[in-house]
Amino acid sequence: MERTVLIIEDEKLIIVSTQMVLEAAGFRVESAVNGEEGIQKAKSTRPDLVLLDIMMPGIDGWETLTRLKRDPETSGIPVIVFTAREHARGHQKSTEMGAADYFRKPFEPDELIELVEKHIGQSV
Amino acid sequence: MNAAVIADSECSASARSLVDDRPRTDLGAIQDGVLMVDAHGVVALVNAAAEELLEISTIATLGRTLGELAAGELLAAVRAELALAAPRRSGAHVVEVHRSVDQALLFVRVRVRPARDASGRIAGSFVSLRDVTAEHKVAERKNRYLSIVAHELRTPLTGIKTFSTMMAKGALGALSTPQASVVGSICEQVLRLEHQIDKLVHLGTLDSDEFAPDLAVFELCELIAQSMRAFEKAATDRGIELRADLCATATPVRADRAQIRRALQALVENSVKFSRDGGHVVVSSTIRDDRSVEITVADDGAGIDPRYHARIFEKFFQVEDPLTRHHGGSGLGLFFVKSIVEAHGSVVRVDSRLGGGSKFSFALRLADDAPSEHTPSGAGGLPG
Known part of the structure; x- marks a missing residue:
């Protein structure tokens, strides 16, 4: 069965490149360019995993994560936080907020796939 | 306010025994706040800067314990610092407090040191207070700027890295030899x-x-294997065997993944860089009796003269003359390795001699043994 990953990320370049990596590994990819749209797509498409950026206009990744985890419709979807910025204790913070994992950009494509495979389908 | 005023009229009797035999200092002229309490916690001495920072007056303070004084957040922080420092009577922290009068946010470095009497016995504590708000704000701005710069550089780099890696893998079609x-x-x-x-x-x-x-x-071990991948091509191009010799059992550690990755990559990068063509680089992991895992990066390359072993971890230090050296680099790699490993409560060991290769190692405590506090020491203090 095809597994879907939702990328919530404001940088088109990151969406396109990440989508290329995921599709080459056999995943179906949905994307949203901000937190509000991401939450709506998470509800309508019920992805198997969410890749979530932190620095976004409008509601940022932390707020998006909070809302995804608060809503019973989306709270079970594993979320991997990925960020290009240094966040003091960002890994601890994201784990405490319910994220499945945290990793930094730029990433190695193979590692992204390993991480997605590790968490996908693991309802939290 | 001069020294005589401080020493003669603003010291309590208990303080006099501590300060009478010491060289008199013009405490009023010192910009840092200075406060002294005796062994019973009674305020024995306070200068003008301390009065201002602590929002107290000397008259109301001398001869009373800190606990008896009603004052702002900084005084509470000083009491906490004294309690924390009690066993050894020394310590220093930057505390974040709000000034009562206008609720302004201040960052104050509180330093506690033992006060000794004429016979050298510890008879109380000296507390110095320095307003570091301005420095803190500069550092905060610098960190924010660096973080934004990093974000702006890493974002396009993520695209370039992903596209080029996928091309190299042939995901966008077969490449000719020059293209590859x-x-x-x-x-x-x-x-x-x-x-x-x-x-x-x-x-x-x-x-x-x-x-x-x-x-x-x-x-x-998963992270070690991932960290090594980045150097496979550089090693292969020079006929260097880059090999992992990792323990078969699980090695969960509680550490900063990104920092440990940087440390590992800096060590592997150095080993590959300073290896002769056709040489060998081995990254190994071993579980020790104390439930820690030791990571070793070893090569049979040029080696390092033992007289430089202590200095190679210094910031910007390079064994080679920067003008004539054969290898690139900023002289920061090993400095970062040391900083990272020490921040995890461990130490980096080096075993190397000229012409005899190099071996760098450090240890991390296994996660099932690690304390749960979110502090550097929570990562496990290790002998190395």
Whole structure:
């Protein structure tokens, strides 16, 4: 069965490149360019995993994560936080907020796939 | 306010025994706040700067314990610092407090030291207070700027790295030999840029809270294998055997994954760089009796003269003359390795001699043994 990953990320370049990596590994990819749209797509498409950026206009990744985890419709979807910025204790913070994992950009494509495979389908 | 005023009229009797035999200092002229309490916690001495910072008056303070004084957040922080420092009577922290009068946010460095009487016995504590708000704000702005710069550089780099890696893998179609060579070079240069950005950010945030390890449990051997991949091409191009000799059992550690990765990559990068063509680089992991895992990066390359062993971890130090050296680099790699490993409560060991290769090692405590506090020491203090 095809597994879907939702990328919530404001940088088109990151969406396109990440989508290329995921599709080459056999995943179906949905994307949203901000937190509000991401939450709506998470509800309508019920992805198997969410890749979530932190620095976004409008509601940022932390707020998006909070809302995804608060809503019973989306709270079970594993979320991997990925960020290009240094966040003091960002890994601890994201784990405490319910994220499945945290990793930094730029990433190695193979590692992204390993991480997605590790968490996908693991309802939290 | 001069020294005589401080020493003769603003000292309590208990303080006099502590200060009478010491060289008199003009405490009123010192910009830092200075406060002294005796062994019973009674305020024995206070200067003008301390009065202002603590929002107290000398008249109402001398001869009373700190606990008896009603004052602002800083006084409460001083009491906490004294309690924390009690066993050894020394310590220093920067505390964040609001000034009562206008609720302004201040950052104050509170330092506690033992006060000794004429016979050298500890008879109380000296507390010095320094308003570091301005420095803190500058550091905060610098860190924010660095973080934004890193974000702005890493974002396009993520696209370049992903596209070039996928091209190198043939995901966009087969490449001719020259095309594959060019794409391979792009991948290498992207990695180099990535490391430089990491170093820039690291250097800028070294003394700040941003550098405190971001602890999470992860599988160390998995990270070692991933960290080595980046150097496979550089090693292969020079006929160097880059091999992992990792323990078969699980090695979950509680550490900062990104920092440990940087440390591992700096060590592997150095070993490959200083290996002769056709040499060997081995990264190994061993579980020790004390439930820690030791990571070793060893090569049979040029080696390091033992007289430089202590200095190679210094910031910007390079054994080779920068003008005549054969190898590139900023002289920051081992400095970062040491900073990172020490922030995890461990030490880096070096075993090397000229012409005899080099071996660098450090240990991390296994996660099932690690305390759960989110502090550097929570990562496990290790003998190395």
